[in-house]
Amino acid sequence: MAKRVETRVAVVGYGYWGSKHVRVLSTMPDVDVVVVDEHAERLEEAVAYYPSVERTATSLADVLDDVDAVLVATPPAGHADIALQAINAGKHVLVEKPMATSVADAEAMVLAAAVQGVQLMVGHTFEYNAAVRQLRDIIRSGTLGRVLYIDSARLSLGRYQRDVNVIWDLAPHDISIASFLLDELPVAASVWGDRNVTPWREDVAYLRLDFPQTRAFVHVSWLNPNKVRRTTVVGERKMAVYDDMSDNERIRIYDIGVDPSSIDDPHSAHERPVSYRTGDIVSPFVPFHEPLMAQDRAFVDSVRTGVASETPGERGLDIVRVLAATDAALVTGRTAPVLKPSQIVPGVRAVS
CATH class of the missing domain: 3.30.360.10 (Dihydrodipicolinate Reductase; domain 2)
Known part of the structure; x- marks a missing residue:
């Protein structure tokens, strides 16, 4: 019998949602969990609660070469940079909602995933x-x-x-x-x-x-x-x-x-x-x-099979386009149209 190969997933951000993802992923026998958070005390808490956590780090760069996929559960402002860092390294990515805080960043993430040939999924849990x-x-x-x-x-x-x-x-x-x-x-x-x-x-x-x-x-x-x-x-x-x-x-x-x-x-x-x-x-x-269990299981299956999930990056981009329209409506006090995706041109946004 062939030895089962585990999928190694780095969860970036051990806050409110990150801790929930670690809990769920830790129950999956075919997943090895790595936790990344800049706060050392959070990493200690993760290991204390979930002894099966394989490794911890304060920087994604320290573990990026050793994982198959990255789950981004940081505050929204950091979603695009972290996701692009992982995607450009050839890693599959699941990013919490909202996928990004601008349409431009969401489009860059979708394009980067297509260029790198990796799965990009958004956490629309409901x-x-x-x-x-x-x-x-x-x-x-x-x-x-x-x-x-x-x-x-x-x-x-x-x-x-x-x-x-x-x-x-x-x-x-x-x-x-x-x-x-x-x-x-x-x-x-x-x-x-x-x-x-x-x-x-x-x-x-x-x-x-x-x-x-x-x-x-x-x-x-x-x-x-x-x-x-x-x-x-x-x-x-x-x-x-x-x-x-x-x-x-x-x-x-x-x-x-x-x-x-x-x-x-x-x-x-x-x-x-x-x-x-x-x-x-x-x-x-x-x-x-x-x-959340169903969603994270779908992500792991997508990583292992190469088949896109039901909530791919394009779906996340759609919702960000609607959110951008709410911003415009707030500023103008008028009904704002949901703009269609811009024409994405070759080239991936550099990670700052």
Whole structure:
């Protein structure tokens, strides 16, 4: 029997998300985990919690020649430089969301991966969530009818970030979920945001995303007493709610709605009551699989097989393009178009 060959993955950044990736990867028998963080005390903590960690280092350069892949879980401002360093060394890369903090950097990463012939994957974890996938199947089946709009809320107290605002921190999840559910990208974005605790970062925001056939509304906040992770899909026939904070009813389908015939005639709208329809509430069974485990397993499989994952770099670039439109909308106070990818020319951005 041939000896199993382990895939050696360097996790760069042992913070909130990096520690979660180390936990997940450490459970995979075909993966050797290397942890990289500039803070020595974090490396000591990683080894204490996960004795199977093979090696630690304070610099990626110290281990880059000895690994097969790199997982970037640093603050977003460092994503592009670290990813490009790894890609240009011929390593496969999984980068946390947002993939980069500018469209130019995201495009450079996609181009570099193509030039080097390596896999580039983005950490859109909710696209590997069993409930989100089941909700997409429900929409595709026609159970809800035509989607009228999507409403999404991602709220909590913190975690305040130093290099991005609340939109770039939290909304990548909701943008990717809405896009995943509808199988299309928004074409424009409108934004209202406010800065309450610091004068330089929005900590609460409301987004309107215009899709070709419908709209999505997103509320994100670092300044809310309740932790909320909820997506509502309103259809012509039925409505569905995905609540990621629920232990046993993560999806609920409501057979309720409004009879449009009762409000079609503007002359009679005030003469008779609107007709509402109410029916059953169904909570379909959703098997639990940890989304981060599914995502990181997909990355390892992509590294080993050379087959692109379901969330490749191009997908990350798409979401960064939408985020860039939210920046433009914040500055102008007007609806901003989601610009198409620029024509990428040969040449890879140098790592600073």
